[in-house]
Amino acid sequence: MSRDMSWLLLVYRVPTQSSRARVAVWRELKRLGALYLQQAVCVLPDREPVRAALEKVRAKINEMDGSSLFFVLDGVEEHEQAFILDGFRANSAKEYAEIVEECETKFFKEIEFERFRENYTFEETEEIRQDLEKLRRWMQRVEERDWFEAPGRADAVAKIAECERLLEEFEADVYERVGDRP
Structure with missing residues (x-):
């Protein structure tokens, strides 16, 4: 671990009258991949795209009268740096695990249920394909903010590939049963 790594620290305050403002800021920062050290205090790696996005969040905070x-932060001590890195890895690992869970508990079960119902329609395959695309977009967002190679990425990639395989098999069955019929 290098002590010459820089971090961006944001400390903010938003009006307490509306939880909507707090949630909006929190959501934006989580979308960026911020690691919260405590309430309204978060850290991000010092990278130009992150800085630009953080400036937009700060502008939004100002618009809310916050x-x-x-x-x-430069020259962060090694044990503090390790704490930060572990936090980022844990956040990403948790998201990868959630993707795996989504595949296993929803996507796989949806195809299984449609087979049980014998709902072999092109409309159903389109709905399931949209679910797969949502999973892929989610995975892409997690990968974009997994700056420190968290564990679980390979498992999530494998589960999404399994989703694709199951959908292709289901689509083939739909085509076999329905074909070109309207």
Whole structure:
């Protein structure tokens, strides 16, 4: 681990009257991949795209009559750096595990249920394909903010590939049963 790695620290305050404002800021920061150190204090790796996105969040905080402080942390001690890296890896690993769970508990079961119902229609395959695309977009977002190679990525990639295989098999069965009939 290198001590010359820089971090972006954001400390913010939004009006307490509306939870909507707090949730909106929290959601934006989580979407960026922020690691919360405590309430309204988060850290991100110092990278140009992250800085630009963080500036947009700060502008939104200001629009809400909130305030924010922004710091660049250099020379972070090794044990503190390890704590931060472990936090980022844990967040990404959790998201990969959620993707695996989504595949196993929803996607796989949906195809199994449609087979049980004998609902072999092109409309159903289209709905399931949309679910697969949602999973792929989710995976892409997680990978984009997995800056420190969290465990679980390979498992999530394999589960999404299994989803694709199951859908292709289901589509082949639909075509075999329905073919070109309207």
